[in-house]
Amino acid sequence: MGSEGRRRGSGAGRALEETEGGHRAVTIEARVCRVAVTEAAAALMRTLYEANGPLMFHQSGGCCDGSSPMCYLEGEFRTGASDVLLERLEVPGVAEPVSFWMGARQFERWRHTHLTVDVVPGRGSGFSLEAPEGVRFMIRSRLLTDAEEEVLDHRALTQR
Amino acid sequence: MTRYAAPGQPDALMAYQSRYDHWIGGEYVAPAGGRYFENPSPVNGQPFCEVARGTAEDVERALDAAHAAAPAWGRTPAARRADVLNKIADRMEANLAALALAESWENGKPIRETLAADIPLAVDHFRYFAGAVRAQEGSLAELDEDTVAYHFHEPLGVVAQIIPWNFPILMAVWKLAPALAAGNAVVLKPAEQTPASVHYWLSLVADLLPPGVVNVVNGFGVEAGKPLASSPRVAKVAFTGETTTGRLIMQYASENIKPVTLELGGKSPNIFFEDVSQHHDDFYDKALEGFTMFALNQGEVCTCPSRALIQRGHYDGFLSDAIARTERVVQGHPLDTETMVGAQASNDQLEKILSYLEIGRAEGAKVLIGGERVDLGGELSGGYYVQPTIFEGSNSMRIFQEEIFGPVVSVTPFDDFDDAVKIANDTLYGLGAGVWTRDTGTAYRAGRAIQAGRVWTNCYHLYPAHAAFGGYKGSGIGRENHKMMLDHYQQTKNLLVSYSPKAMGFF
Numbered sequence: 001m002g003s004e005g006r007r008r009g010s011g012a013g014r015a016l017e018e019t020e021g022g023h024r025a026v027t028i029e030a031r032v033c034r035v036a037v038t039e040a041a042a043a044l045m046r047t048l049y050e051a052n053g054p055l056m057f058h059q060s061g062g063c064c065d066g067s068s069p070m071c072y073l074e075g076e077f078r079t080g081a082s083d084v085l086l087e088r089l090e091v092p093g094v095a096e097p098v099s100f101w102m103g104a105r106q107f108e109r110w111r112h113t114h115l116t117v118d119v120v121p122g123r124g125s126g127f128s129l130e131a132p133e134g135v136r137f138m139i140r141s142r143l144l145t146d147a148e149e150e151v152l153d154h155r156a157l158t159q160r
Numbered sequence: 161m162t163r164y165a166a167p168g169q170p171d172a173l174m175a176y177q178s179r180y181d182h183w184i185g186g187e188y189v190a191p192a193g194g195r196y197f198e199n200p201s202p203v204n205g206q207p208f209c210e211v212a213r214g215t216a217e218d219v220e221r222a223l224d225a226a227h228a229a230a231p232a233w234g235r236t237p238a239a240r241r242a243d244v245l246n247k248i249a250d251r252m253e254a255n256l257a258a259l260a261l262a263e264s265w266e267n268g269k270p271i272r273e274t275l276a277a278d279i280p281l282a283v284d285h286f287r288y289f290a291g292a293v294r295a296q297e298g299s300l301a302e303l304d305e306d307t308v309a310y311h312f313h314e315p316l317g318v319v320a321q322i323i324p325w326n327f328p329i330l331m332a333v334w335k336l337a338p339a340l341a342a343g344n345a346v347v348l349k350p351a352e353q354t355p356a357s358v359h360y361w362l363s364l365v366a367d368l369l370p371p372g373v374v375n376v377v378n379g380f381g382v383e384a385g386k387p388l389a390s391s392p393r394v395a396k397v398a399f400t401g402e403t404t405t406g407r408l409i410m411q412y413a414s415e416n417i418k419p420v421t422l423e424l425g426g427k428s429p430n431i432f433f434e435d436v437s438q439h440h441d442d443f444y445d446k447a448l449e450g451f452t453m454f455a456l457n458q459g460e461v462c463t464c465p466s467r468a469l470i471q472r473g474h475y476d477g478f479l480s481d482a483i484a485r486t487e488r489v490v491q492g493h494p495l496d497t498e499t500m501v502g503a504q505a506s507n508d509q510l511e512k513i514l515s516y517l518e519i520g521r522a523e524g525a526k527v528l529i530g531g532e533r534v535d536l537g538g539e540l541s542g543g544y545y546v547q548p549t550i551f552e553g554s555n556s557m558r559i560f561q562e563e564i565f566g567p568v569v570s571v572t573p574f575d576d577f578d579d580a581v582k583i584a585n586d587t588l589y590g591l592g593a594g595v596w597t598r599d600t601g602t603a604y605r606a607g608r609a610i611q612a613g614r615v616w617t618n619c620y621h622l623y624p625a626h627a628a629f630g631g632y633k634g635s636g637i638g639r640e641n642h643k644m645m646l647d648h649y650q651q652t653k654n655l656l657v658s659y660s661p662k663a664m665g666f667f
Binding site for chain 2 (some may be wrong): 058070126
């Protein structure tokens with residue numbers, strides 16, 4: 001199961017590069033996971049980590065700046081029983097893992113998709129840390145393969 | 161067709177200043193940190209002014225000014241406060257086209273909308289609350305012969321208001337008008353995507369307001385919005401935005417035991433029962449327009465009818481006519497009066513919409529029309545334009561479940577009444593909905609069964625001041641519009657008075 005998952009995972013990474021054109025940075029996606037990070041997003045996380053400290057994401061839904069991953073100091077946003085921890089992202093150059101959260105009910109509607117945190121030039125969004133830098137984190141999505149879903153569901157069960 | 165000259169052009173109706181500071185205590189105050197940020201127009205992507213980059217220090221200064229002004233404003237007779245609101249409305253009406261131009265240039269929305277909707281609605285909003293506060297009364301209850309409970313409305317004091325970028329002036333007015341009518345002083349933070357048009361509005365009306373009653377601090381959410389929303393010195397926080405920031409604001413407010421109102425968006429169903437197609441008459445034409453309302457304001461509306469549910473009996477015919485109607489939507493320069501769809505408000509908004517077009521296709525939704533970014537050429541090449549897009553798919557797809565905030569509608573069929581209500585309510589949100597039918601019984605039952613704060617019935621996207629607006633479920637807490645908003649910005653003071661000279665007899 002594990003090796004199958006890794007193989008699928010790297011395959012998925014290639015798919016992402018193809019769909020988004022050759023200009024986009026290579027995706028860091030070494031194993032089956034729900035959330036990956038582009039090189040550009042990882043570089044921004046390093047900058048924010050150096051300036052602020054440990055980081056977390058909470059995926060927003062709804063209006064205006066919604067459907068964006070909001071980046072906060074770890075612990076700034078209080079998560080609880082209504083949230084799901086999708087990943088603890090290992091980002092090179094960031095000592096502590098970056099937790100990636102989503103509301104549980106939103107996750108039920110997103111769980112069949114794989115998310116990649118990317119960054120684009122942009123202007124502001126909620127209280128997310130990167131906004132004053134003139135950039136915005138954003139989510140790119142693709143469908144999880146059946147094999148990936150199996151691995152991830154199995155992992156969720158065994159980690160209970 | 162009329163093409164309005166862009167702000168600052170020789171024959172333009174208005175010009176933006178090259179720089180805006182914070183408006184605090186009735187004067188412009190430079191940001192404590194000395195920093196500014198560029199403000200681009202979505203029409204062409206080019207910066208047209210720079211705006212103060214506020215920090216906690218600026219917020220404190222604005223709160224000082226608001227606290228200094230609040231007591232006298234709160235004691236000002238309602239008749240006098242209403243007079244100020246009416247004069248603001250008159251001033252705006254006299255400058256309606258200039259305000260419309262300012263708003264379109266900053267937001268990218270077509271000027272036919274700002275001329276016909278945004279600014280006239282904002283004008284009327286001030287007048288409505290001027291009237292509402294004049295008519296507001298407290299109450300008394302005669303508890304017994306000698307005991308009376310009096311209920312007085314008192315202003316909250318100083319309130320924080322955080323404004324979204326999709327209707328910068330109208331959304332500011334939705335929050336300002338009831339708060340001011342009720343006797344509060346305000347510290348307002350415009351969205352960093354659209355920080356300037358409220359300053360043009362101020363240039364027209366600031367002399368009508370006592371210093372410190374309205375204060376505007378610009379800046380980014382994390383630097384200026386957070387210190388405002390988390391301040392123990394505000395009596396209430398009103399926010400329009402998205403769910404994660406809404407939750408964060410509630411968390412801050414809980415630390416200070418302060419109330420919040422939150423408007424957090426939706427995924428509004430627009431339901432077309434098959435009797436709509438019984439006749440191809442005016443009503444059928446109106447229903448097709450109702451479908452096409454997904455493109456209003458480039459889809460950047462919290463109540464965008466972004467899920468169209470069409471009954472199977474007329475699915476093919478109605479959808480084909482709806483596509484034809486959408487094909488007639490004119491996309492172009494936002495300052496042309498013929499343009500119906502202009503620019504998305506920012507580059508990251510554009511990117512997000514494009515990412516949803518991608519996942520929609522990946523999930524197997526069929527693109528019936530649109531689906532691409534548009535290059536309108538010339539100076540507009542640098543702007544943020546997306547084709548009005550119709551997807552066909554199923555309600556479990558992410559394009560049916562998430563607010564894209566673009567000119568994108570996702571269409572799916574339904575079998576009968578129960579199926580329609582089931583699909584309509586299968587969402588995290590509950591802000592708006594549309595019901596289209598010739599049968600008043602169906603209309604009534606559907607309207608009551610849909611879990612949403614507003615159900616437009618045989619209409620859509622009307623925003624009169626006298627109708628309450630707000631969300632069920634994940635769409636937020638509280639309401640905007642309607643005279644009930646006065647209560648949202650007031651405390652209830654109960655004086656429980658005994659006129660009896662006799663002891664109660666306990667001790």
